[in-house]
Amino acid sequence: MIILGIETSCDETAAAVVENGRRILSSVVLSQTEVHHPYGGVVPELASRKHIEAIVPVVKEAIKSSDIGSDRLDAIAVTRGPGLIGSLLVGFSFAKAYAFALGIPWTGVNHLEGHINSVFLEPDPPPFPFISLLASGGHTGIYYVDSYTKMELMGQTRDDAAGEAFDKVAKMLGLGYPGGSIIGKTAEKGDPLKINFPRTYLDKSGFDFSFSGIKTSVSRFIQTHADEYKDMIPDIAAGFQEAVTDVLSYKLINAAKQRGCEHISIAGGVAANKRLREKINIEAGLFGMKAHIPAPSLCGDNAAMIAAAGYHGLIKGITQDLNLDVFSRTL
Ligand code: KG4
Numbered sequence: 001m002i003i004l005g006i007e008t009s010c011d012e013t014a015a016a017v018v019e020n021g022r023r024i025l026s027s028v029v030l031s032q033t034e035v036h037h038p039y040g041g042v043v044p045e046l047a048s049r050k051h052i053e054a055i056v057p058v059v060k061e062a063i064k065s066s067d068i069g070s071d072r073l074d075a076i077a078v079t080r081g082p083g084l085i086g087s088l089l090v091g092f093s094f095a096k097a098y099a100f101a102l103g104i105p106w107t108g109v110n111h112l113e114g115h116i117n118s119v120f121l122e123p124d125p126p127p128f129p130f131i132s133l134l135a136s137g138g139h140t141g142i143y144y145v146d147s148y149t150k151m152e153l154m155g156q157t158r159d160d161a162a163g164e165a166f167d168k169v170a171k172m173l174g175l176g177y178p179g180g181s182i183i184g185k186t187a188e189k190g191d192p193l194k195i196n197f198p199r200t201y202l203d204k205s206g207f208d209f210s211f212s213g214i215k216t217s218v219s220r221f222i223q224t225h226a227d228e229y230k231d232m233i234p235d236i237a238a239g240f241q242e243a244v245t246d247v248l249s250y251k252l253i254n255a256a257k258q259r260g261c262e263h264i265s266i267a268g269g270v271a272a273n274k275r276l277r278e279k280i281n282i283e284a285g286l287f288g289m290k291a292h293i294p295a296p297s298l299c300g301d302n303a304a305m306i307a308a309a310g311y312h313g314l315i316k317g318i319t320q321d322l323n324l325d326v327f328s329r330t331l
C-alpha cells in the first residue's frame with residue numbers, strides 16, 4: 001500500500017510517500033524557520049499563510065521525487081491534531097480534497113502517534129511492547145506502546161514541554177529560534193559540570209515531568225551574573241542540557257524497568273539532541289536494554305511518520321468521510 005503523508009501541524013510543511021508503513025520513497029520537509037526567526041517563536045497566522053503557499057509545491061515535489069505517479073497512490077494520511085488550528089486546516093483540507101479528486105481513501109492521524117511511529121521507518125524497529133519517550137516542542141510524555149495504534153500514556157509534563165524549555169532558554173541567552181538545535185551546538189563548547197541546574201524529578205517513581213523550574217533557574221542565573229554571563233553561555237547551555245537530558249533519560253529507563261520492557265525508543269524534535277541520544281544508548285546498555293533511536297531527520301516534524309502511523313488503520317479498512325475535523329489539543 002502506497003500512502004501519501006501530509007503534515008502541517010506547526011511550522012513545517014511536509015509531504016512524503018511511504019510504502020507499507022515502512023519504506024520511505026520520498027520525504028519533503030519545508031521549514032518556516034526563517035519566517036518565525038525574527039519573532040523568537042512561531043507566529044500562528046504567518047504559519048498558516050506559509051502552509052497555503054507551500055502545500056501544493058511540497059506535495060508535488062514529494063510525488064515527483066518518489067518516482068511514482070499520483071495514480072499509484074492508494075491512500076492519504078494527514079495530521080488531524082494536536083497543533084495550530086489554522087496550520088492543521090491547510091494540510092487537512094488539502095488532503096480531503098486531493099483524496100476526493102483521486103478517488104482514494106484517506107485518514108486523519110494523531111501527530112503524537114505519528115512521532116512514536118517514526119521508529120518503524122528505521123531498519124531495526126523495536127518489538128512490542130516497548131517504552132517510548134516523546135519529547136517535542138508541544139509535548140513531553142512517556143508511553144507504553146503495545147501495538148502500532150495502542151499506546152498508554154504513563155506520564156507527561158505538568159507545565160512546559162522539554163523542547164519549549166530549550167526554546168525559552170535559547171531566547172533568554174539571545175541565541176535565537178529554534179532554540180533546541182542552537183543550544184545543542186552551543187553546549188558542545190561548554191562544560192556540562194560547571195553550573196549545576198536543578199533536576200526536577202517530581203515523584204521519582206512516577207513519570208510526570210516539570211521543566212518550568214529549570215527555566216526559572218536559568219533566568220535567575222542570568223540575572224545574578226548580569227555582568228559576566230555572556231562569557232559563560234556555552235557552560236550555561238551545557239549545564240541546562242545536562243539537567244534536562246538527565247531527567248528525560250532517567251524516567252525513560254525507569255519506565256522500562258517498571259514495565260519489564262527490554263526495548264526503548266525516543267521520538268520528537270528533542271530526540272535529535274546528541275547528548276540525549278548518547279545518554280540513552282549508554283544507559284540502555286547498562287541496564288541490558290536496547291535503544292531504538294530514529295535518525296535525526298525523522299525526529300523533527302515530517303510526513304513520513306504520519307504516513308507510517310496512518311497505514312495501520314488504512315490496512316484494516318479504517319477510513320474517514322469528509323465531515324471529520326481537526327483538533328488543537330489532545331482529545
Ligand atoms: O517534534 P518537533 O519538530 O515539533 C513539535 O511537534 O513540537 O519538535 C520541535 C522541538 C523544538 O522545541 C526544538 O527546539 C526541539 O524540538 N529540538 C531540539 C533539538 N532539535 C529540535 N531540542 C534539543 N536538541 C535538539 N538538537
Ligand code: ZN
Pocket residue numbers: 111115136137268269300301
Ligand atoms: Zn511534532
